[in-house]
Amino acid sequence: MAVSIAHLGPSGTNAETAALAFSHHLTQSTGQSTLLCPYSNIGQTLRAVAQGDTQMAVVPVENSIEGIVTITLDTLWQFDQLQIQQALVLPIVHALLSRAKNLETIKTVYSHPQALAQCQEWLEKFLPNAQLIANNSTTEALQLLDDDPTIGAIASPRAAQLYNLPMLAHPINDYPGNCTRFWVLSLDSAPSGTHTSLGFSVAANVPGALVKPLQVLAERGINLSRIESRPTKRSLGDYxxxxxxxxxxxxxxxxxxxxxxxxxxxxxxxxxxxxxKNIQLETLSSQI
Structure with a gap:
């Protein structure tokens, strides 16, 4: 029976690329076949595995330019039965897809909020008057491009190939080293690992409330690689x-x-x- 893997869709998203990389690794290492299952947003992707509709989920957690993907952390806190199986680091390359003849024709640009933010400087320089509209994913608006040459969308070069759309500009991300870390999650724990993730709240917002947990790790020589705060949504200043x-x-x-x-x-x-695991796009392209 195939292992079902939820990811943010429609087809052509970076989340699907990460899911394909993990799928190939799983098949190579265990011989298991896989079934990729696209969902319309990250919350639904995580809910699918939490409720047992799929066996795994691949979701973005952090980008090197824009930082943490807040919906992933907030939803993971709610579905605390989920366990991280693996982290995948994927290089992210953005392109402007459009049927427009030139940049001057484009009046509106669609994409996921993270993609728009990762191309902010390029957009301000080359499309300063374009209206920016956020979508649930980088590929959600691609179906609009055939009907309106004044529309552009920020998506991956792979999406341009899948949907047979021209790339008007590429690459357009503001920093060449752009990459995103994804988590592979399921209801089962991984047998071992090099990194551990956890979350906690403190009883009261008092001096030293965060220092003491950090000292516990420092005193044992455990290297902290990331810490993020998110509002508890109970009251202002409660994290x-x-x-x-x-x-x-x-x-x-x-x-x-x-x-x-x-x-x-x-x-x-x-x-x-x-x-x-670091994913090399050149290697992956020969596998998918």
């Missing part, structure tokens, strides 16, 4: 904290740290240990 550190959940020093961390937190959730 959740999401943390990644470079160690396996099963190491004795980590186990001891987690026991102590619980003493300084109100709600404490472990999202699992996992490995990090």
């Amino acid at each position: 959740l904290f999401f943390m990644d550190f470079e160690a396996d959940l099963r190491e004795p020093s980590v186990q001891a740290a987690l026991v102590e961390l619980k003493n300084y937190t109100e709600t404490f959730k472990i999202f699992g240990s996992y490995s990090v």
